[in-house]
Amino acid sequence: MFNTENFRRCRLLHKMSWLLMTCSTLAILTGCATRPNSYTQYYQDKAGPDLTNLPPYSGSTQILTTSNTVNDAKDLYRNGYTLLGVSEFQAPSQSDNDLRLQAIKVGADVVLCSRVFLRIGTPAIWPSDKNSQGMITPAGMPITDRIYQYQAGFFRKGRPAILGVMYRPIPTEIRQKLARNTGVLVHVVVTGSPASNANILEGDVILKMAGEDVMAETDMGEKLNKLAGQKVDLEIWRDGQVQTISVQLNNKP
Numbered sequence: 001m002f003n004t005e006n007f008r009r010c011r012l013l014h015k016m017s018w019l020l021m022t023c024s025t026l027a028i029l030t031g032c033a034t035r036p037n038s039y040t041q042y043y044q045d046k047a048g049p050d051l052t053n054l055p056p057y058s059g060s061t062q063i064l065t066t067s068n069t070v071n072d073a074k075d076l077y078r079n080g081y082t083l084l085g086v087s088e089f090q091a092p093s094q095s096d097n098d099l100r101l102q103a104i105k106v107g108a109d110v111v112l113c114s115r116v117f118l119r120i121g122t123p124a125i126w127p128s129d130k131n132s133q134g135m136i137t138p139a140g141m142p143i144t145d146r147i148y149q150y151q152a153g154f155f156r157k158g159r160p161a162i163l164g165v166m167y168r169p170i171p172t173e174i175r176q177k178l179a180r181n182t183g184v185l186v187h188v189v190v191t192g193s194p195a196s197n198a199n200i201l202e203g204d205v206i207l208k209m210a211g212e213d214v215m216a217e218t219d220m221g222e223k224l225n226k227l228a229g230q231k232v233d234l235e236i237w238r239d240g241q242v243q244t245i246s247v248q249l250n251n252k253p
Contacts, residue, residue, distance in 0.1 A: 162195020
């Protein structure tokens with residue numbers, strides 16, 4: 001005999017099961033949506049228009065962990081790498097896959113990354129999921145994460161530079177010794193470059209190029225573009241002495 005009450009109960013249970021499945025799906029989707037790739041979210045472009053002058057992405061990325069970002073980045077510059085951009089943020093433990101995805105997105109041949117523990121984070125209510133230590137947490141249960149400071153620099157191998165130096169404004173103490181404001185400080189010399197072959201050293205101050213004063217960083221770049229491919233004399237200041245060094249410049253990349 002047909003039981004109307006049982007039929008109604010079955011229909012109610014069927015509706016509830018679909019509702020639970022829908023809620024679970026929404027929870028999963030919501031959990032994913034609230035966890036973006038932090039390396040992408042906090043990425044800052046540093047190459048700008050210069051990116052178009054770089055060779056294409058090699059197709060593979062080497063990820064290097066560092067405890068001294070400044071020194072290791074300088075070594076990459078010495079080996080002819082150009083900084084594409086950086087990501088800096090504080091967060092719980094991040095996925096290495098997220099780092100690699102961002103590297104592929106920007107076309108980085110090398111990524112220099114560091115992770116420094118900062119503190120134990122404040123408890124938060126998460127959906128049922130794995131926390132950063134991989135432990136399953138029931139829905140609604142407070143959990144506490146370890147918070148880290150992340151830094152990642154994304155680099156690509158560049159073409160041979162005209163001179164092969166990275167330069168900066170002259171520090172105040174050197175300006176006082178020189179009794180002048182014009183010139184640029186050699187910060188990095190690229191291995192195997194014209195500057196390296198001519199024995200220009202890091203810490204030298206370039207005062208003149210082809211007999212003309214180097215006024216500042218922008219002026220230095222303009223002079224290099226104008227004189228590319230030529231042999232020029234650089235007047236430099238080193239250890240309190242002014243000397244002249246001849247350099248055969250590369251053509252424009």
